[in-house]
Structures are given as C-alpha cells and as structure tokens.
Amino acid sequence: MRNRPQFPLADELRRPRRRCDRRRPSNTRARTRKSRAIYRVEVRQESIYKITEENIFDIAFSIGVIHHLEYPDVAIARIIRAVKPGGLILVWLYGRENNGWIVHFFNPVRRALFSRLPLGWVHVLSWPLAAGLWLMLRLGLQRIEYLRLIRNFSFDHLRAIVFDHMIPEIAHYYSREEAVALLRNAGIEEVSAVWVNEMSWSVMGRKPPGKRE
Numbered sequence: 001m002r003n004r005p006q007f008p009l010a011d012e013l014r015r016p017r018r019r020c021d022r023r024r025p026s027n028t029r030a031r032t033r034k035s036r037a038i039y040r041v042e043v044r045q046e047s048i049y050k051i052t053e054e055n056i057f058d059i060a061f062s063i064g065v066i067h068h069l070e071y072p073d074v075a076i077a078r079i080i081r082a083v084k085p086g087g088l089i090l091v092w093l094y095g096r097e098n099n100g101w102i103v104h105f106f107n108p109v110r111r112a113l114f115s116r117l118p119l120g121w122v123h124v125l126s127w128p129l130a131a132g133l134w135l136m137l138r139l140g141l142q143r144i145e146y147l148r149l150i151r152n153f154s155f156d157h158l159r160a161i162v163f164d165h166m167i168p169e170i171a172h173y174y175s176r177e178e179a180v181a182l183l184r185n186a187g188i189e190e191v192s193a194v195w196v197n198e199m200s201w202s203v204m205g206r207k208p209p210g211k212r213e
Contacts, residue, residue: 048062048065048069048075048078048079049071049074049075049078050078051078051079051081051082053081053082054081054082055081055082055083055084055085056082056083056084057082057083057084057087058083058084058087058088059083059087059088059089059090060079060080060082060083060087060088060089060090061089061090061091061092062075062079062090062091062092063092064092066091066093066172066182067093067094067170067171067172067173067174068168068170068171068172069170070170072172072182073182073185073186076089076091076182076183076186077186079091080186080187080188080207083207084207085207085208085209085210086206086207086208086209087206087207088204088205088206088207089183089188089204089205089206089207090202090203090204091179091182091183091202091203091204092196092200092201092202092203093172093174093179093182093200093201093202093203094171094172094173094174094199094200094201095173095174095175095176095179095195095196095199095200095201096173096174096175096178097175097176097195097198097199098144098146098198098199099173099199102165102173103173106165107171107173110165110166110168110171111169114166114167115166115167115168115169119167122163122166122167123163125166126159126162126163126166127159129162129166130155130158130159130161130162130163131155133158133161133162134155134158137150137151137158138151144197144198144199145197145198145199146197146198146199146200149197174201176193176195176201179193179201179203180193180203182203183203183205184205187207187208188205188206188207188208189205189206189207189208190205190206191203191204191205192204192205
C-alpha cells in the first residue's frame with residue numbers, strides 16, 4: 001500500500017494467531033519471548049499535564065503535541081520529571097523557518113475563523129485549500145524537502161493534512177533557537193536540534209545524571 005506508515009508492533013498485534021510447531025521448541029520459545037515483550041506495552045489516554053511518574057523511563061518523546069499547548073513549559077517539565085537521571089528527552093516541533101507564510105497569514109485566519117467553526121464547515125473549506133496545494137505540487141513548485149516529500153500524496157491525503165492545520169486553537173512555530181531553548185531552559189543538557197524536511201525541528205537532550213525530581 002502506498003504511503004502506508006510502518007508500525008511493526010501494531011502489525012504484530014493485528015496478525016492472526018498461529019499455532020506453534022511443538023516439534024520446534026526453539027521457535028516456541030522465541031514466540032513466547034516476543035509475546036511477553038508485546039504485552040508489556042501500556043496505552044493510556046491522559047493529559048500531558050497529568051503525567052505522575054517520576055524518574056522511571058529511559059526515554060520520553062513527544063511528537064506533534066507541545067506546539068499545540070497553552071503551557072508548553074509545564075508539559076516539558078512533566079516529561080522531564082518522568083525520565084530517569086541521564087535519560088533522553090526528544091520533542092518534535094513545528095518550525096518557523098520556511099513557514100513564514102503560515103505564521104503571518106494562515107495562523108491569524110485559523111485563530112480568528114477556522115478554529116471557531118463547526119468541524120463540518122472546516123472540512124468543506126479544506127477542499128479549495130487542498131486543491132491549491134495539489135495544483136502547486138503538480139506544477140512542480142517544490143522548493144523545500146517537505147513539499148517534495150508530499151508531492152505524490154493522494155488528494156485525500158493532502159486534504160487531511162490541510163484540515164489538520166485548520167482546526168487547532170493553538171499552533172506555535174519555533175525557530176531553531178526557540179526550540180533548543182525550550183529544553184535548555186528546563187535544565188536539559190547536551191541539547192541538539194535536527195531540521196526535519198526543512199520545516200520542523202526534532203530536539204533532543206539528556207536529563208542531568210544527578211537530577212532527581
């Protein structure tokens with residue numbers, strides 16, 4: 001299937017159960033170890049502001065959440081508290097670089113109009129915007145890596161991307177300096193930033209080894 005994201009764990013859980021071959025005990029043991037690893041996964045739905053764990057995880061990451069929050073510093077502090085001393089924190093953020101037209105033109109319209117309308121109306125309005133994006137990509141106007149990445153997406157996929165950008169009440173766009181400062185100001189060390197597809201930032205750092213919450 002084209003453009004289908006790969007999630008090995010989800011694929012494993014969806015795969016039909018197979019009967020183990022009793023004549024191959026090594027195969028049975030391997031499957032047992034894999035099953036135990038899968039069942040250690042826990043999925044919870046809760047606010048990032050209400051994470052209660054302290055000094056437990058080796059790594060914590062947030063993808064596409066922090067830039068939609070009213071209090072990003074509070075959320076970062078919760079993530080850091082949950083990680084062991086010496087553990088890693090990774091955050092993916094919208095970038096300001098190459099997104100000036102969104103920051104200065106699209107964002108004001110989103111805040112004043114799109115985020116206040118019923119979702120059905122917003123979905124209708126997403127059609128002409130997606131059509132403009134689709135046409136731009138088909139005309140070869142792809143000066144940055146992200147646009148080259150999505151140029152072969154279906155129209156429905158492009159419309160879903162546009163719709164996703166129209167509905168949030170809050171959307172922060174971080175410059176590289178702001179993205180790095182988000183972790184450094186929270187006491188994280190060894191902070192580095194990677195420019196993702198020339199439109200967003202992946203920022204990673206390490207909780208100080210001697211810091212316990």
